[in-house]
């Protein structure tokens with residue numbers, strides 16, 4: 001990527017996630033816009049998954065908009081292939097059929113035999129190790145894509161957490177949490193029906209043979225990283241994420257401090273003239289690689305980026 005050093009949030013998250021005591025707690029990262037949060041979580045995830053031996057969906061990054069998801073995918077795509085990891089995108093940019101063919105590997109069949117999508121005996125595998133998604137398309141895949149499973153997920157990143165928690169987006173969060181919780185039934189249906197008939201509700205079987213290992217511990221858990229430039233500290237909202245001993249990491253002296261190299265423009269205008277002012281501003285900026293526009297309305301805010 002051509003970066004010569006890491007930004008402070010990237011150093012802080014790396015230290016927390018790599019080495020002794022790594023990922024023992026879920027992380028809540030509150031760091032200003034443009035401070036480099038994407039690479040802060042992408043680096044440790046890619047590092048951790050680099051030793052994986054079987055391809056399956058192990059990291060899921062959820063963002064509220066297609067543009068943001070595409071930018072995050074680019075960051076992963078810049079670093080993941082070097083260690084043999086594949087990154088997928090589920091944002092509704094292409095048709096669901098095209099997306100499915102990108103995300104799910106079709107079985108290799110002998111010449112002359114056709115793949116039957118209705119064949120339940122046919123084992124489907126993920127083509128990607130890391131998926132960057134918006135909630136709507138994620139839900140489409142969870143609900144209807146054959147072979148799409150979250151059962152091997154090790155890392156869940158909720159980027160722009162405030163926005164994602166503010167809007168329900170088809171209840172994506174409870175659904176993801178439900179599908180990533182230890183669900184022995186789906187893995188060992190016969191063993192469990194035998195056990196429940198023998199021992200009633202006693203359930204002590206843990207996952208085995210599934211590569212969701214977490215530091216070699218027998219009871220792997222899903223690690224969560226939640227990020228925002230304005231991370232809510234409202235316990236009732238954060239509770240939805242079901243965080244495990246969350247560690248709050250904040251960078252920047254002030255909550256809304258801008259990074260040194262980021263220039264900030266403020267334009268006050270009539271709301272109906274906003275598009276015109278925006279066009280004028282963009283023209284003035286000419287070749288600038290990226291701008292961010294923040295619209296404030298009461299306590300809510302939105303962040304947009306444009307390349």
Ligand SMILES: Nc1ncnc2c1ncn2[C@@H]1O[C@H](COP(=O)(O)OP(=O)(O)OP(=O)(O)O)[C@@H](O)[C@H]1O
Nearest residue numbers: 003004005006007032033034035036037038039229
């Ligand atoms: N270590 C680094 N060295 C130089 N530039 C970097 C570094 N890390 C990230 N960047 C660049 O800084 C910019 C901001 O990074 P990024 O988009 O990850 O910030 P962010 O904190 O996620 O912002 P937002 O809150 O808007 O999502 C990007 O253009 C990225 O390429």
